[in-house]
Amino acid sequence: MPVFSYRAxxxxxxxxxxxxxxxxxxxxxxxxxxxxxFPTNLREEKIKQKTRxxxxxxxxxxxxxxxxDELSLATRQLATLLGAGIPVAEALGALSEQVENxxxxxxxxxxxxxxxxxxxxxxxxxxxPNVFTDLYVNMIRxxxxxxxxxxxxxxxxxxxxxxxxxxxxxxSALLYPVILxxxxxxxLAILVFWVLPKISTVFTAxxxxxxxxxxxxxxxxxxxxxWLNLLIIAVIIGGAIFIFRRWLNSENGRERxxxxxxxxxxxxxxxxKVVISRFTRTLATLLKGGVPILVSLDIVRNIVTNVIIxxxxxxxxxxxxxxxxxxxxLSKSGVFPPLxxxxxxxxxxxxxxxDMLLRVSDSYEKEVERxxxxxxxxxxxxxxxxxxxxxxxxxxxxxIPILQMTQGLQ
Numbered sequence: 001m002p003v004f005s006y007r008a009x010x011x012x013x014x015x016x017x018x019x020x021x022x023x024x025x026x027x028x029x030x031x032x033x034x035x036x037x038f039p040t041n042l043r044e045e046k047i048k049q050k051t052r053x054x055x056x057x058x059x060x061x062x063x064x065x066x067x068x069d070e071l072s073l074a075t076r077q078l079a080t081l082l083g084a085g086i087p088v089a090e091a092l093g094a095l096s097e098q099v100e101n102x103x104x105x106x107x108x109x110x111x112x113x114x115x116x117x118x119x120x121x122x123x124x125x126x127x128x129p130n131v132f133t134d135l136y137v138n139m140i141r142x143x144x145x146x147x148x149x150x151x152x153x154x155x156x157x158x159x160x161x162x163x164x165x166x167x168x169x170x171x172s173a174l175l176y177p178v179i180l181x182x183x184x185x186x187x188l189a190i191l192v193f194w195v196l197p198k199i200s201t202v203f204t205a206x207x208x209x210x211x212x213x214x215x216x217x218x219x220x221x222x223x224x225x226x227w228l229n230l231l232i233i234a235v236i237i238g239g240a241i242f243i244f245r246r247w248l249n250s251e252n253g254r255e256r257x258x259x260x261x262x263x264x265x266x267x268x269x270x271x272x273k274v275v276i277s278r279f280t281r282t283l284a285t286l287l288k289g290g291v292p293i294l295v296s297l298d299i300v301r302n303i304v305t306n307v308i309i310x311x312x313x314x315x316x317x318x319x320x321x322x323x324x325x326x327x328x329x330l331s332k333s334g335v336f337p338p339l340x341x342x343x344x345x346x347x348x349x350x351x352x353x354x355d356m357l358l359r360v361s362d363s364y365e366k367e368v369e370r371x372x373x374x375x376x377x378x379x380x381x382x383x384x385x386x387x388x389x390x391x392x393x394x395x396x397x398x399x400i401p402i403l404q405m406t407q408g409l410q
Contacts, residue, residue: 006028006039007039007041007042018106018109066101066103066104069161070101072161073157074095076154077095077098078153079154081094081095082149089115092112093112096112104131110124120141121140135299136156138289138296138299139285139289139291142290142291143289155288156289162281162365166368170369173375174372176376177380180383184383184386192220192224193221196217203218208404211400214397216397217397251307255308258307259308262306273367275306276309276364277360279300280364281361284353297320300313301314308333309333316330330344343356344356
């Protein structure tokens with residue numbers, strides 16, 4: 001079926017663009033007008049143009065991502081449409097007209113076209129790995145094979161919603177400390193680069209010996225306002241970052257860094273809880289979606305960023321291949337807390353592994369939220385004290401010589 005790209009005005013008067021498939025130009029215009037869209041420019045995309053559009057979309061996918069909340073909403077809407085008995089291709093067409101993200105709109109249109117050509121939904125989605133992850137595609141494939149695609153989509157929507165909610169809570173908790181830090185550094189930058197150079201000329205003009213604090217502050221200001229020094233600092237920082245990233249990308253370096261991160265006094269337990277929560281929820285979602293356990297562990301291993309925990313998952317997969325349980329390798333790794341091990345062991349014995357994993361994930365997500373709130377509660381006064389210390393240092397450095405000058409005039 002021909003595909004037409006359009007520029008149009010919607011019912012609210014907003015300028016929009018997108019892609020619609022129809023048998024002819026006239027049919028495309030009628031289809032758009034039925035949906036309250038009034039095209040101002042409509043043209044058929046030829047084969048070469050479609051190839052170029054696909055290539056451009058691939059390039060855009062490398063640098064832009066579909067927001068997780070928009071993907072979650074589209075997943076739930078697709079489940080609702082399929083539950084109402086609407087065919088997959090038609091449901092995808094409705095979604096492509098509903099979403100506002102241009103990249104997502106084009107991707108859904110391409111997926112719909114491939115489904116119309118006879119491909120399965122999972123196969124069509126797999127052509128866009130930066131938008132639809134292995135977890136997403138494999139669950140869709142399991143739903144198609146078992147005839148439970150609607151249920152699988154509902155579980156996928158719940159999974160993505162829970163991940164979005166967790167990230168949103170962490171970001172909200174860290175927002176105030178980040179803003180406080182930026183404001184503090186902004187004020188210090190104004191003092192160092194603009195205020196202090198002007199004040200230093202006043203102090204040096206008096207010819208009097210300046211206090212140690214004042215000399216330190218003026219020396220720091222003079223050093224930082226020299227562009228050559230800033231260039232040297234930038235080169236040193238850039239080189240250090242480059243060397244660190246090279247070391248981090250090596251197998252030995254990554255393992256050492258991840259082990260160090262897990263053993264940090266305050267942030268280590270928080271990192272561990274976040275990784276375990278994601279691991280358990282992802283594995284439970286896959287298993288509930290009908291994905292075989294070996295395939296599920298492969299997918300989970302690929303999304304776990306911590307090398308130490310990833311190796312524990314790899315050992316668990318090998319253990320299952322040999323006919324033993326998951327809990328054994330997880331326990332031997334020393335990474336997973338006893339609560340997780342006992343819950344997994346109980347789930348294996350009772351045949352309710354998915355439910356046990358979900359309970360673990362719910363518990364750890366609440367602990368993560370509580371830990372982040374406690375951390376920000378501690379960070380806020382600490383950061384205020386640090387900023388107050390800097391302000392006191394600057395104030396004393398400026399006030400002391402001024403007081404000395406006024407006393408000399410008396």
